[in-house]
Amino acid sequence: MGSLDPAGCDRVGPDGRIVEGTGGVDAETMSTLSVVPCVLSEAVWLTPDQQVRLLAVACVVSGIVWLLADGPGTEILHSLVARMCTTLDHCGATLGHHGR
Structure with missing residues (x-):
């Protein structure tokens, strides 16, 4: 979590275009997460x-990065991260029960 950086998040550049960022997560990890839907x-x-559950896991993990980089105190205080972790728990538990 120490490497998460709000300056590394998506933002609008001076020319009005979106600049994609990683929030401080290494490019390899973000690349792995972004390729899951493909x-x-x-x-x-x-x-x-x-497949839907794996897609949800990749999206939630990516989302947690943005939440924590942008404002960890606010996100934790309002239970946004906790709710996202509940989704991860559900996806992980049900993925493991299919026996495949």
């Missing part, structure tokens, strides 16, 4: 339900 259709061994 490769899920190739994961034919997963059920559609499992």
Whole structure:
């Protein structure tokens, strides 16, 4: 968490265009998370339900990075991170119960 940096988050540049950032997470990790939606259709061994849950996990993990980088105190105080972690718990628990 020490590497999360609000200056590294998405922002609008001086020319009005969106500048994509990583919030302080290394580019390799963010690249792995961002490719999940693209490769899920190739994961034919997963059920559609499992694919949706993996997509949710990738989105939630990416979202937590942005939340914590932008304002960890506010996000934790208002339970936004806790709610996102509840989603992760649910996805992880149900992915593991399919026996595949």
